[in-house]
Amino acid sequence: MQASYKKIGIVGAGAMGRGIAQISAQAGSVVMLMDAQPGAAEKARDAICAQWDKLLEKGRLDADLASACKARLVFASTLNDLADCDLVIEAIVERLDVKQTLFAELESLVSPHTVLVSNTSSLSVTAIAAALKHPERFAGYHFFNPVPLMKVVEVIAGLKTSAAVCSALADYARQMGHTPVQAQDTPGFIVNHAGRGYGTEALRIVGEGIADFATIDRILRDQAGFKLGPFELLDLTGLDVSHPVMESIYHQYYEEDRYRPSVITAQRLAGGMLGRKTGEGFYRYADGVIQTPAETPAPHVADMPPVWVSPRAARRSELLQLLTNLGANIETGVSASPQALMLVAPLGFDITTVAVVERLDPARTVGIDMLMDDATTRRRVLATNPVTRIDMRQAAHALFARDGKAVSVIRDSGGFVTQRVIATIVNIASDICQQGICSPKDLDTAVTLGLGYPMGPLALGNLCGPTNILEVLFNMQTVYGDQRYRPSPWLRRRGAIGLSLLHEES
Ligand code: NAI
16 A cells, blocks of 8 residues: 555654554554654654564564564654655644744745644644644644544644645545544534533533432443443543643633533542542542442332323333333323322423423422433433432332333432433534534544544434434523523524434535
């Protein structure tokens, strides 16, 4: 294979520069690695060669390719050595002034056709290019850590970047075995912007006392299919990294409510409870092993009351079928008998409001989250209101656990955990589409590969039903009177007419 850039320079031989050097040499380019720190490029070269030896041992790389890669990877002692490169990738310290100075110097050395890119994750590509004579040949080329395993690259166009440069960079990403996605130069680009919903909404739910960290993690893993719950994820990344990213995106969007960070992470960061790396975060770690609090077991209920289901319940026929499968004694009357457990399944509304609006006895009213199809989940989530009787709560818990599926019971809120978090993720993703930051398809690709979500936010919205997501947001906006739940117009249009969120407008 002939790489589209035959000779590339990489400035900065840290974690990212090394990874990029490895995959670009594997793609067939001659790679010149340069670092300001004496000896750093040599050390990086040794580490990358050791990596190839490991791949060779495991049979993932053949011997010829391994030695060809090693021959193609050389280190440069000064920037002058990069003068005849076709592409120079910068992966140095994340500081605008330092990056601008570096690119100004590089521009004075390289040919007019050399493409210059930055691996920045938080600075404006346009701002870095502002100091250049030829900003049209400059772009963002955002890889993820660890580069060889995270198979996505954001190709970011600054205000003056030429389209041809972006499409050549996308081709080269494919040659490296990565998937390119095209993004406009906006705070957080695609992945770090789309990722704002998951943690921040989960933190709000904790902040409102609706459920604890471990319960929220269990719900989002088992009900929505995330590999890690938001608090496990924050512990893994470390609050020293995550909290500043939350603040940065929030401020860069001029205090946009949707991205508002949480006082919970600010305080924990100040207190040094960073996560795994400090042995304590949202969870404790004993010898690196997470200590998870035990879950409340389903109660034993000898005398199960009959069950009445609100006519306004979401997925009502599925809920009735589920109750039949669980052997419930279902009441079919227009109103419930005085003994009945009253089930409601609202989208976005709290159980208290539903009981009041539907004129139900709140002491016997319990809510169930029916946003997701029950067959696709490993957990059911119930919610009580402040006056729900304990016997009714226990009856509902025992009933829905009859087939062995896990059940969580949370306190009343506007929207259940999964509803709130998924609706927030879908709404932020919709706003990214509304702003034209990227295409709906690239958004889902970038998030799936860059954040490891079970599917892209828009596919997740389609799975739950765009109209349901819209209903959750509208109702939450009413419950909380809070603009952060206002639906993006992009979502409102699609949800209102039941259109797939992955549909591209012509
Ligand atoms: P790092 O600290 O591991 O490596 C940076 C390297 O650049 C160091 O070896 C340092 O000696 C060298 N350096 C600093 N200033 C220099 C200069 N003026 N000229 C030449 N070399 C210089 O940093 P890391 O994590 O590799 O990050 C590099 C860039 O990639 C940053 O812009 C960062 O925001 C971005 N990034 C980092 C990710 C991560 O997870 N670590 C993910 C995506 C992007």
